[in-house]
Amino acid sequence: MNSQQCIILGILIATVAMFIWGKWRHDMIALAALLGCVVTGLVPADGAFAGFGHPAVVTVACVLVMSRALQMTGAVDLMTRRLLPSKGGALAAIGILCGLAAFLSAFMNNVGALAMLMPVGLQMAKRHDLPPGKILMPLSFASILGGMTTLIGTPPNLIVSGFRAQTKMGSFTMFDFAAVGIPVALAGLALVVFGRKLVPIRQISGVEGFATGSYMTEGRVEEGSKMVGKTLREVDQQLEDFDAQVVGMVRNRFRVVAPNRSRVLMPGDILVIESDPESLASALSGLGLQLVEAKDAPDESANPSDSESETEDPNTEATAEKPPTDTSEMALMELAVRPDAEIIGRSATDIRLRSRYGINFLALSRQGSRSIRRLRSLKIHAGDVMLMQGPQESVIAFAAEFGCVPLAPRSIRLPDKRSAWLAIAFMAAAVCGAAFGLLPASISFATGVLLCMAFRVVSLRSVYEAIDWPVIVLLGALIPVAGAMETTGAAERVASGLLNWVAQGNAVVGLAVVLIVTMTLSDFMNNAATAAVMCPIALSTAAQLGARPDSFLMAVAIGASCAFLTPIGHQNNTLILGPGGFRFGDYWKLGLPLEIVVVAVALPMLLWVWPL
Structure with a gap:
């Protein structure tokens, strides 16, 4: 060799x-592999990026655009x-x-x-x-x-x-x-x-909701709550009835990992609770806790010590926030994070979820790992399921922009029949053109994409977003x-x-x-x-x-x-x-x-x- x-x-x-x-x-x-081959002389520098002009690459990009047309037109x-x-x-x-x-x-x-x-x-x-x-x-x-x-x-x-x-x-x-x-x-x-x-x-069959594992959510101890003066041990004993547990807490802008069970709760404390989706509301109401919304606030320090300083009082509202929405128009919806989603590696704070979209990030389900980081600063992973609250149109728009899949029952949108039939016709024509050898596959599907753009079957901006x-x-x-x-x-x-x-x-x-x-x-x-x-x-x-x-x-x-x-x-x-x-x-x-x-x-x- x-x-x-x-x-x-x-x-x-x-x-x-x-x-x-x-x-x-x-x-x-x-x-990195390509550049390694170029540096070692295995691939000539002037031909390093020739692969991007390969017909297979062009065809893949065009198929993705036409797939988006089939989806978006209904x-x-x-x-x-x-x-x-x-x-x-x-x-x-x-x-x-x-x-x-x-x-x-x-x-x-x-x-x-x-x-x-x-x-x-x-x-x-x-x-x-x-x-x-x-x-x-x-x-x-x-x-x-x-x-x-x-x-x-x-x-x-x-x-x-x-x-x-x-x-x-x-x-x-x-x-x-x-x-x-x-x-x-x-x-x-x-x-x-x-x-x-x-x-x-x-x-277990028969329960309401979806099998999304355990949620991590936050509940605040309000002034006058029956939880004031109780120890975390007593709270955990009550949470056992709801198959939930306290995995962390925030006090006076300090985050505590695995808090001592003898700690006495005070007004303003925030408890990080792990719970099944179907038990979430019962656990919070049973303790008399107020659900904490993930706000557009500065992220807390990433120092992995037992307690960490936050940069904002949890009771402080974010600035530049969207106007409040009538609660009758609000919907709860679960969003699954796709493997290629734009939101991966980002948090509610990073994308200014509330100020830009008027949406509350209420809870998170993640398999295989546990985190007690604040929801607003938690980095999203592929496969996570997020519980969102907001106007249904806003949640759906957010899901489409950031690559999430709505899981909760949704009203079936009325498709644009003209665009839908055009998308089907253009896809069928591209398939036939390639299948019968009339055109190379890359040319046939590139033509289909051009037709979709020309007839506004897919918006010009979403062409590049679909790839x-x-x-x-x-x-x-x-x-x-x-x-x-x-x-x-x-x-x-x-x-x-x-x-x-x-x-x-x-x-x-x-x-x-x-x-x-x-x-x-x-x-x-x-x-x-x-x-x-x-x-x-x-x-x-x-x-x-x-x-x-x-x-x-x-x-x-x-x-x-x-x-x-x-x-x-x-x-x-x-x-x-x-x-x-x-x-x-x-x-x-x-x-x-x-x-x-x-x-x-x-x-x-x-x-x-x-x-x-």
């Missing part, structure tokens, strides 16, 4: 390790209302909902499809007296399965098609993935619908890195190792190894990154075995789309983490059987449709 091969493999191993670690965003890691709402049954059993309802999710994901961004159908799924869970997770996990997995059936269904398919084009065999067409993808998706759908009993129960820029940077940066793997011969060396140690020259075993390795990587790192890493290895493996590369590239496409074991493998799995009340280890119970089914169906289908 020469020095260049050692360097590129070292960069690749470090990149994969950083992806799995998850400390940095995927686009940052990919850009086209998906029209389909949902007409196709989903208002009556019938839970099994039929889940089956139809999952089938609709799979179908939509074949032609639009699967995260967008899930976001549109999640409120429907939650209402369906309430109607059939089911824990929300029993519907949300099958719904998430179904939307992932549907994406593997078409060229535009998921970014890995576009990346695989791009690598095929580099072999001088041309790109895959729109429905080349369907011959294998549809049988795999149907088998997977059957399992997630009939095997929903494998989904862990994280909420998932971290994914675009990820793809544009990793394409040259993957090219360096091929030009240095590193991919061929890795393929030789797999063949000698595992496959031992057997093409069928080699195909299975590529499929399983790709699937395993996609459970812990971004699926687009997985495809970009595995495609050069798959091509080299096929070349050394004397097999057709198509079957190996298709194995990468299938494997990269099947991330079912963890909440971090796919954005959809992260999105349902909070609303479903799930834990990290809940996914494999349904996900592992599903991945076994995928391998069992995909391998013979690959050998039949794309013979070696």
Whole structure:
């Protein structure tokens, strides 16, 4: 192994390790890998950013814009209302909902499809007296399965098609993935619908509200409250009736972590309480506490000592605040934070939630961790569920701007029928143009985006807001890195190792190894990154075995789309983490059987449709 091969493999191993670690965003890691290749001379400086002009990158951006058009015009709402049954059993309802999710994901961004159908799924869970997770996990997995059936269904398919084009065999067409993808998706759908009993129960059936885990909220001890003079131990004893507990307090602008249970409460004290959503109101009223709203106030110090100074009296109102709203117009709504949401890493103070939007941040649900930081200064994470209070229009507008999904029952908006039909027509035309070879996929969908803009189906500003820029940077940066793997011969060396140690020259075993390795990587790192890493290895493996590369590239496409074991493998799995009340280890119970089914169906289908 020469020095260049050692360097590129070292960069690749470090990149994969950083992806799995998850400390940095995927686009940052990919850009660091690209710059590492440039500095070491593996990628020429004048070609470092050539990947951003790759047809796959352009197509991904255009598909995201057209997906936004389908969402914002109400086209998906029209389909949902007409196709989903208002009556019938839970099994039929889940089956139809999952089938609709799979179908939509074949032609639009699967995260967008899930976001549109999640409120429907939650209402369906309430109607059939089911824990929300029993519907949300099958719904998430179904939307992932549907994406593997078409060229535009998921970014890995576009990346695989791009690598095929580099072999001088041309790109895959729109429905080349369907011959294998549809049988795999149907088998997977059957399992997630009939095997929903494998989904862990994280909420007792029959309760009101959603399974969002435990909320962290704040209650103030008012003057004359019956809590004045009581100890925290006595408060905890009363909270046991509501399945709640005190996890922190604020006194005189000082925050106390794990306060002593013998501490006596005084007027103005603020208690940080952990409670289930359905017990939240009862716990506060039972103690006679006043709910504290998260205001636009300066953040307190980040000093991790047992007590910390705040910069503002908790009783002080924020300045430049929106005028009060009639309480009859106020609504409570739960918002799930999407993995790509703008609010991630920011707090209510950072975005001036009350002064800009007139919304109160009342409570937070976060799985897997506990924080006693003040709500107004708490940094939001992906998968969090926030309880917001304000005019419904304001909350919905805030959710749309910052990438959150409303979970509470919402009035179904009246779609713009003209724009909805135009969005459907433009998407269908773009699909047909690419499917029948009239235009390259990138040109066909770019034309569709231009038509959407020209006919005002999607606003000019939202065109750029619809594009998932971290994914675009990820793809544009990793394409040259993957090219360096091929030009240095590193991919061929890795393929030789797999063949000698595992496959031992057997093409069928080699195909299975590529499929399983790709699937395993996609459970812990971004699926687009997985495809970009595995495609050069798959091509080299096929070349050394004397097999057709198509079957190996298709194995990468299938494997990269099947991330079912963890909440971090796919954005959809992260999105349902909070609303479903799930834990990290809940996914494999349904996900592992599903991945076994995928391998069992995909391998013979690959050998039949794309013979070696």
